[in-house]
Amino acid sequence: xTTVGLLYPGxxxxxxxxxxEILLDTDIRLPLFSTETGxxxxxxxxxxxxxxxxxxxxxxxxxRLAGAEALVWASSGGSFGQGWEGAHEQIATLAxxxxxxxxxxxxxxxxxxxxxxxxxxxxxxxYPEDVTGIFAGFLASAGVEVVAAASGGAASSAEAxxxxxxxxxxLAREADxxxxxxxxxxxxxxxxVAYVPELEELLGKPVLTANQVTVWEGLRLTDRRTWAPTxxxxxxxxxxxLRKLEPKGIEVRE
Numbered sequence: 528x529t530t531v532g533l534l535y536p537g538x539x540x541x542x543x544x545x546x547x548e549i550l551l552d553t554d555i556r557l558p559l560f561s562t563e564t565g566x567x568x569x570x571x572x573x574x575x576x577x578x579x580x581x582x583x584x585x586x587x588x589x590x591r592l593a594g595a596e597a598l599v600w601a602s603s604g605g606s607f608g609q610g611w612e613g614a615h616e617q618i619a620t621l622a623x624x625x626x627x628x629x630x631x632x633x634x635x636x637x638x639x640x641x642x643x644x645x646x647x648x649x650x651x652x653x654y655p656e657d658v659t660g661i662f663a664g665f666l667a668s669a670g671v672e673v674v675a676a677a678s679g680g681a682a683s684s685a686e687a688x689x690x691x692x693x694x695x696x697x698l699a700r701e702a703d704x705x706x707x708x709x710x711x712x713x714x715x716x717x718x719x720v721a722y723v724p725e726l727e728e729l730l731g732k733p734v735l736t737a738n739q740v741t742v743w744e745g746l747r748l749t750d751r752r753t754w755a756p757t758x759x760x761x762x763x764x765x766x767x768x769l770r771k772l773e774p775k776g777i778e779v780r781e
Contacts, residue, residue, distance in 0.1 A: 528554040531625075531745030532595030534586050536577055536602045537564040539688030539716035543738040544601075547720050552759045557742060558593040559601075560586025567683045569654050571661060574608030580620045587625045597628040598750035599635070601741045603713040606631035606656065607661060611668035628748040629713055632715055632737050633662070635744030636670030639761055640709060642743075647672045649707035653679040653687040653714050669774050675704035684716035692722050696729055703730050705740040712736045723759035733760040 535541050562585050566573045571660060576582075583600055590598060592685055598621060606614045614633055622629035630638075634722045640648060648671055652659040656678045663673040679698050681687040703710055711728055712719060719726075719736035726734040736759075743761055746753065756763040 528556060528594075529746065529749050529751045530556045530558065530594045530596055531742065531749065532590030532593060532598045533557055533559040533601045533741065533745070534562055534583055534590070534598060535559050535715065536562050536605055537567065537684055537716075540718045540738060543695075543718055543720045544742070547738065547758065550720065551753060553753055555746070555751070555753065557745075558590055558595065560589050562586060564684070567685055569604065569658050569682055569684075571608060571658065574604040574658070577602065578609050578617055580617065583617070583621055584624050587621070591625060591627070595627060597630075597745050598622075598625050599629070599741050599748075600631040600714050600744040601738070603632045603636075603662070603715055603737045604658065606633035607665040608658075610741075611665055614665070628746055629746050632741045632744070633665055633713075635667065635740045635747075636711060636713065636735060637671060638747060639740045640669070640671050640711075641749035642658050642761065642764065643733055644709035645711055645733070646670070647674045647679060647706055647708050649674060649702045649704045649710045650676040651695075651702035651710055651712045652676060653681040653690065653698065653717060655680055655682070666711075667724040674706045675702055677702035687714055687716040688718070690717060692725075693717060696726060698704060699726055699730060699734065704749050707732070709733045709735060715741060720758060724757065727759055735759075
């Protein structure tokens with residue numbers, strides 16, 4: 528059994544993770560602790576407050592008792608909102624507190640883009656434009672070029688968590704660009720794990736969503752590889768390759 532502990536702010540889309548356990552259909556377990564969010568607002572100051580070390584550490588002991596082998600701070604804005612250096616300090620503090628390997632959703636996005644062998648991305652962000660810009664800057668620090676972006680203008684995680692799949696798909700279509708090798712959909716408040724393959728078929732390229740990336744990043748920390756194409760191309764690769772999706776299958780570009 529492999530156990531990845533998740534520290535998740537609030538409750539907007541926490542049920543994506545039990546759903547992911549079912550889709551993985553293995554001995555992987557994803558216990559979750561909901562941290563306090565403070566003010567639920569997609570503003571830079573509120574996101575920085577959400578990611579404070581003391582707030583994140585609330586659930587460490589509970590997840591250790593649940594057998595966690597690694598921890599992931601399952602928040603996009605609460606990690607990239609700290610900036611590149613701040614996000615790395617955040618997870619270093621978490622790792623020292625827990626005595627376990629640790630990472631975050633935003634750092635996971637950088638690793639996941641590299642896993643797919645990609646460099647240029649489009650960002651379909653539910654955030655306001657200024658917060659989307661902070662995420663794009665974070666990706667640039669990770670060596671990822673953002674060639675296009677669209678902002679949904681959600682004011683809070685509660686608002687983003689109410690979005691239905693069609694609204695997310697519409698934002699993804701708006702954000703996509705011919706030069707983008709992958710489309711990124713940040714924000715762990717969005718319910719996305721049930722339809723990642725639909726998004727990929729719609730756009731004809733890999734799609735990385737926050738909750739999908741969060742789980743993958745935790746498994747990366749434990750050196751656990753698993754084949755689960757129902758969770759998208761990220762879970763259907765065994766080597767870092769850039770893949771082009773066609774409606775009837777996956778064609779590997781040499």
